Amino acid sequence: MADRVRVLLVDDIPETRDHLSKLLGFEDDIEVVGAAASGEEGLQMALTLNPDIVLMDINMPGMDGIATTEQLSARLPGTSVIMMSVQGESDYLRSSMLAGAREFLVKPFSSDELVTSIRQVYQRERDKNARVVERVAFQAREDAESEREPGRVVTVFSPKGGVGRTTIAVNLAVAAASELGKKVVLVDGSFQFGDVGVLLNLNPKNKSIADLIPEMAAGEVESLDQVLISHSSGIQVLLAPPSPEMAELITTAYLRKLLERLRENADLVIVDSWPWFHEATISLLDVSDLILTVLTLEITNIKNIRLFLEVADQLGYADDKVQLVLNRADSALGIRVADVESSIGRKIDHTVVSDGRSVVYALNRGVPFFLSNRETQVSQDIMRLARRVTGEVEMALAGQTQPAARKSRFAWR
Template sequence: MATQAGANIRVLIVDDFAETRENIRKLLQFEPDIDVVGMARSGREGIQLAKDTRPNVVLMDINMPDMDGIQATEIIAKEVPIAQIVIVSVQSDTDYLRRAMLAGARDFLSKPPPADELINTIRRLGQMSRQRELLAATQPPPGTPGAAGHKGVGGKIISVFSPKGGAGCTTLATNLALALHSGDNKVIIVDANLQFGDVGVFLNLQGKYSLVSLAERADEIEEDFIQSVVASHSSGVKVLLGPPTPEDAELVGAGQLKKVLEALREHFHYVVVDTAAVLRDVELTIFDVSDRVLLVATPDIPSLANIKKFFDLIEKLEMPSERVWLLLNRVDRRGGITAANVEETLKHTVRGQILLDEKTVLASINSGVPFVTGAKSLPPVQGVLDLAQKLREEFAPKEAATPADERGRKPPAKAPSLFQRR
């Protein structure tokens, strides 16, 4: 499967052992579509060479002098986003792998890598990188007036999902929307729990229009139209209510919903999407356009069993797991399953915790006033504020430093799919 002439896959090898570097180079030299463009002896040298040669694929060792492969991966992933990094290491400890994946690595091969596996991995990731390269070459520079995908604010889509109903998605989504809202950040919450959504109930809002109105005109969504359709919460957060009746859910197709969300991200800094506890085309499409999927678990065995199934599924679908943030809701300070237990069982980092507090949460739902507006001393408030802060930090510096980064400003319609559907 050779690529076009002049478009060979450029590979950088980073390993402190000369023999390993040479062996890999020899193994690749007979592949007509692969060029080894550089070999580095350390993480630091690897970063420099990655900047100089802009490889499609980087083969990265972990244990090296001066800077290890995980740190180098993190820097290369940020500075040369086109480069797809494969960890090639004797370290197969899951903790190392998880850290490498969080740092931005795409794949892992054990050392010495079997020839077939190495070449297939390079080709697969190389093709992905080449496609992004071509896409970038056809785009006007970010920020150019009228550049596709940059006509608006290029906001972040944050969806909230749980494979098990009642985990607290709507509670979290409504409170998070308020916590993210500020003078600088315009926020909209979208009720994409199409049949039994209750964002309107949680925020004590009703309206004549809903998601159905935007979905019906998904190809011609202008700002005026959005403003005339959304409801306004007293906090300033805008609300796109769900379909008025369960039967109306079928009026919103996955493709239309995708267009609606992409239109909204051009007018709002954060688009928070509440979802139903099912996995159909609609939910997969929402994940596909999401910058982060907040996966809500509760600290009990049935919830964790379902979360495990979800992680297994996204692995099969090749959804980058770093976009999924695992959260724990209803955390009981008095004991029970802890975040550490959950991390140990699921092998995923818990990115946020919201404390159990029936009284506060129920009172807030019944009054239609999210608890995050209440005293900071209320048990569940801090967890939501911390999460909002982490999300802001996650996005703000990267946007400024690497505007063309695939996770940032690329036009959503052409952004790499979160799922490689098979």
């Protein structure tokens, strides 16, 4: 039986050893693994047999029970000693305990007393070990958490509105969480007119970033966990304020702080953004590891992207920090992708096809199309984007086109 308590007897009187052996022989959950006639022999046998419990006589010629217990406690901390003494020797209780014994039995004791003490000591030791294991595991988890790499902040940006930022941000977040198992927080950074809640069918009465405003003056983010909303897809969402005028109250410094805190516990922090440029935009873009810049095949859009790439260059962003996502890639009205690329001087990094049916159907149901229309091309495009953004597909694949793109990036100037 796996869980039998293994007991070693140490007593110099042969009759006592026999008697104890017989008594314990009746118990299914206890096994006498050896019997020693002296402290020295007991110590040797314990080191070999590694018992759970040693039933130790206190008075023995040579090394007595207390000296043997001291040695045992030092060398076999997993073994518990139950000391046995005769009436009148109970003064030894204190020194036995100091030597490391876990229990003290005064002879003569009943078979019940003996068996109960063995079980209790064994159980106590097991509980203690379980607590130690739990503590060690907890510590290991804590260490792992504190040593984990901070997550990536990915901002879905475009210098022009209505190009599909929110659509891409939401579905990208859901794809990374539901299929790649990433811990994802989606931040509705479009503070004035945020749509993330609509696409995810979240109640507008939910908590939002506005609930953090009271903490903002002190620069605290203590209530952050309480304002994050868990969506059924597995992502967490930080909603935009319920009314547009509150947007002005959220400072740039605070947004930065929020993002830094969020990335500590997430693999991916995806931020849906707003289309115009001001200080807060720059701050958000600065803090981002990756700026997915969305464009569509419209001439005004392309002009704005060129300007934005120029700004990004002036801001000193690394080449791979800005990646271009061509949304509604097949809805060209006379403009070819190659024309766009040569106009803006760099390659398109990702494409997402146009699929009005799936996108609008999903929008009306408040379910991201990645979940409701998983088989469609538009969902597959999002999946590919998610893999690349999370590093599941080495950027080497994308990089095949990038060196050339980098060289010619500002060729249009």
